[in-house]
Amino acid sequence: MKPNLNNVSLKITAGLPKQFPADRLPQIAFSGRSNVGKSSLINCLLNRKNLARVSGEPGKTITINFYDVDRKLYLVDLPGYGYAKRSPEEKKRWSALTDGFFTDNRNIDCLKLVCQLIDATMTY
């Protein structure tokens, strides 16, 4: 059944794996370099302007944010990686947090899809 997009909320901003939601709704996660547009895409999908915080400065999303979509599923905004202007210590912490999402997550079987965003205009 189609989710009600008027019933969407930020469930939790998790800084540690133990803060990931305990309930077993299916999850769709968004991954990609800092600034690629993960949070913007989540806003677009949920028809909101600023539910997921967007910034022109890379490294805005520093926690794993779970958006509850009408108690039917979670959209999961992962921290970006790459050129974020943050200290090596902070980058290490984000990396450990993202690793934890995949390796220290009792509900990993609820993760149904990971969308890897790529900026096609970027030069590497």
Ligand SMILES: Nc1nc2c(ncn2[C@@H]2O[C@H](COP(=O)(O)OP(=O)(O)OP(=O)(O)O)[C@@H](O)[C@H]2O)c(=O)[nH]1
């Ligand atoms: N031109 C263009 N800009 C976009 C698009 N999507 C997002 N942006 C812009 O790109 C910047 C970064 O967007 P975010 O959604 O914050 O990116 P993010 O991947 O969540 O970044 P982190 O939280 O740092 O990992 C913002 O200035 C957005 O307005 C797009 O499709 N086209």
Ligand SMILES: [Mg+2]
């Ligand atoms: Mg973001």
